[in-house]
Amino acid sequence: MDNRAIYTSLKTGKRIYLRPIRPQDGLRLRESIANLSDQSRYYRFFSGMKNVPDSVLDRLLAVDGINHLAWGALDLAEHDLPAIGVVRVIRDPPTGVAELAIATLDAFHNTGLARIL
Template structure:
């Protein structure tokens, strides 16, 4: 089991706990999707479905740490640690390009959570050897488009309603290190430094 853990705080001061998604998180992910607003579900899944089909849910938690990376942000202020945001990439073994998807509960928009999750997935992709991400987004989803542009995303395909942004992971890493780094993002970097330092001891 991947036991990496990151503790930090949002802009609001709320404490959160970040860790990789596990197979036993299926109920937690189901509840998170149900708690998204209809618009947020539509933006994330291109569908307003409130209940995710079981096969889809199982794919969402089938994380292997190589071609499928996923992290959840859990609310430490609640006894059952609900997931308030999830980010994932799924790499195509042939092309090497990983599809990126991110969703946060509506109550946590504009709290810095999306940027924290992006920092986590950038660090994890660098470790996993993922060089390029692509994100499919609805043209009307202005917040997601702005987020991807902030990280150097370039629109490489458009059919009107849907856009595809391509992101270079090394460029994303340089951009997020090249700004006034929020304390929460700094917590992510420090945590991955610890994870990397611990690897040789695990192997030895």
């Protein structure tokens, strides 16, 4: 397991914690996806689904550190450290082509979060 972590601040001064996504982050990811606006959810998943199917959540958590990398940004001001953003890259091994995806909660748009991720 990758134990790297980064503590930093957004341009608003809000302190955040960045770390690799872990298998036990399922509930945290499910809640943050549900908290995206319909438009942000559509831009990220090409779907308006508010409740993430388990099969999709399982794929989002299937990070191997080689072909599927994902880091989350957690809000240090909240006691349960909710996920406020995620960046991931998934590479197709045969072709080497990778896809990058970034999602941030709408309340964190224009705060520098996506750039940090």
